[in-house]
Amino acid sequence: MKSCEWQNKIGLYVDGELEPAEEQAFAGHLQSCAECSAAALEQQELKKAVRVAAKRFSAPPELYASVRRQISPKESTRPWLRWSAIMASIALLAVVSFAWLSRPSAPSTTVAQLIDQHVIMLASVNPYDVISQDPHTVKPWFQGKVPFTFNPAVPADSRFKLLGGKLVYAQRSPGAELVYQVRQHKISVFIFQARDVHGQASDSNLAFTVNGWQQRGLQYYIVTDAAREDADQLRALLEDANRS
Amino acid sequence: MAATIVARGNVSGLENKDFETLAVPLLDGLYNFARWLSGDADEARDLVQETFVKSLKGFSSFREGTNFRAWMYRILRNTFLTSRTGLERRNTQQEDEEGLAEISISQETPEVTLIRRANTELVQAAIAQLAPAFREVVLLADLEEMKYQEIAEALDIPIGTVMSRLARARKQLREYIIAVPDQRRIVGAK
Numbered sequence: 486m487k488s489c490e491w492q493n494k495i496g497l498y499v500d501g502e503l504e505p506a507e508e509q510a511f512a513g514h515l516q517s518c519a520e521c522s523a524a525a526l527e528q529q530e531l532k533k534a535v536r537v538a539a540k541r542f543s544a545p546p547e548l549y550a551s552v553r554r555q556i557s558p559k560e561s562t563r564p565w566l567r568w569s570a571i572m573a574s575i576a577l578l579a580v581v582s583f584a585w586l587s588r589p590s591a592p593s594t595t596v597a598q599l600i601d602q603h604v605i606m607l608a609s610v611n612p613y614d615v616i617s618q619d620p621h622t623v624k625p626w627f628q629g630k631v632p633f634t635f636n637p638a639v640p641a642d643s644r645f646k647l648l649g650g651k652l653v654y655a656q657r658s659p660g661a662e663l664v665y666q667v668r669q670h671k672i673s674v675f676i677f678q679a680r681d682v683h684g685q686a687s688d689s690n691l692a693f694t695v696n697g698w699q700q701r702g703l704q705y706y707i708v709t710d711a712a713r714e715d716a717d718q719l720r721a722l723l724e725d726a727n728r729s
Numbered sequence: 730m731a732a733t734i735v736a737r738g739n740v741s742g743l744e745n746k747d748f749e750t751l752a753v754p755l756l757d758g759l760y761n762f763a764r765w766l767s768g769d770a771d772e773a774r775d776l777v778q779e780t781f782v783k784s785l786k787g788f789s790s791f792r793e794g795t796n797f798r799a800w801m802y803r804i805l806r807n808t809f810l811t812s813r814t815g816l817e818r819r820n821t822q823q824e825d826e827e828g829l830a831e832i833s834i835s836q837e838t839p840e841v842t843l844i845r846r847a848n849t850e851l852v853q854a855a856i857a858q859l860a861p862a863f864r865e866v867v868l869l870a871d872l873e874e875m876k877y878q879e880i881a882e883a884l885d886i887p888i889g890t891v892m893s894r895l896a897r898a899r900k901q902l903r904e905y906i907i908a909v910p911d912q913r914r915i916v917g918a919k
Contacts, residue, residue: 493763496896500870509834523841530844531903532871535860538852539872544760548774552756552781607757668874669758692753 489641491521499528521658540669595684596706598655600693602662603673603708606651613649622648623663629661633703635676635719636726639665645719647671656682665719670711672719679704696720748788751797752781758873759805765868766809766861780805799882802869806884808888832905843907855905863898 515522569629615626620638651662663674696716698705707716765774809815869875881888
């Protein structure tokens with residue numbers, strides 16, 4: 486059997502490694518060559534299967550903690566520096582306590598709690614209470630469990646895929662955690678009543694991307710290790726979905 | 730703003746404080762990779778910790794314009810290769826390097842159906858039976874979605890070797906999966 490000249494390019498095509506012109510030519514070739522199109526489809530399916538199966542192990546949460554300890558800057562041994570650090574800590578403690586007392590839900594606490602929730606979800610063997618990619622399954626599941634409603638739908642052609650949802654608590658108030666996927670990254674979206682849970686999400690929370698906003702009386706937070714642009718995009722989609 | 734730096738691309742003008750921002754998001758992937766390499770939870774934890782310590786130490790020498798993620802994976806892998814398990818692997822493993830494997834495909838492919846119906850455990854077993862040199866290249870390409878160039882940097886091998894190993898690894902995966910009798914597949918399993 487005469488083998489097709491394109492055969493060696495199938496892997497490159499599936500891996501997105503062909504130059505744009507070559508890729509276009511290959512795509513054209515696939516229309517006419519049953520052999521190559523079957524092989525390309527097969528490789529695509531295999532790649533997909535491997536992607537799902539290979540994500541087998543999640544780093545235990547305590548590994549995050551110990552790595553952070555290891556890589557955080559070491560304490561200075563110079564005494565005057567240590568003293569000034571202690572003085573600064575006392576001053577900071579005073580400021581923080583004041584902020585804490587004057588506002589029951591200090592933003593940093595809320596955000597830290599939500600980052601914890603996100604990490605727990607990532608590490609858990611049962612990350613969802615409701616597993617479905619269908620927003621019409623996920624949304625009704627929260628009925629009667631949280632005192633508000635929202636729309637978890639993102640457009641089907643977007644890069645984000647709904648994976649499921651979970652009931653969570655923050656500041657002793659019930660809320661919804663929705664989990665989406667983009668590429669290999671999981672994204673948690675937390676929704677609470679804004680009067681119960683609120684606070685600004687800052688940019689650099691232990692390297693997680695956190696994005697918070699309020700809309701129609703609800704407080705939303707996005708927590709993820711994906712890139713900031715991903716969080717921004719998902720936020721825009723959810724804002725759209727919950728506008729009317 | 731430190732938090733906006735994207736760890737996947739090339740980076741430049743970095744300071745030490747950026748290390749955490751760049752490196753911590755890679756932790757989960759590095760751990761998964763370390764588990765697949767070493768096959769042991771404790772060893773994987775140690776490998777990841779050592780990787781972070783080494784890479785932080787070497788961060789000042791990290792060359793601008795090179796790929797941070799590939800650099801981290803390279804450190805992890807080198808750490809593994811100098812560990813006990815890694816040395817054993819180097820001594821026992823004879824990698825054969827050939828050109829691109831021949832891909833033989835018949836016109837009809839019930840294979841596509843078989844691959845689609847393969848459940849996660851079956852695919853995991855297929856990955857596990859690969860020789861380590863093939864396994865790592867598949868993991869980086871398919872799970873970490875690295876480009877060939879990135880994989881070549883991470884594994885310190887020529888790009889041609891990346892391609893030939895990948896082709897051979899996939900051939901072996903495919904053969905393993907389609908050779909399994911149908912009763913071992915769980916239809917519709919996630």
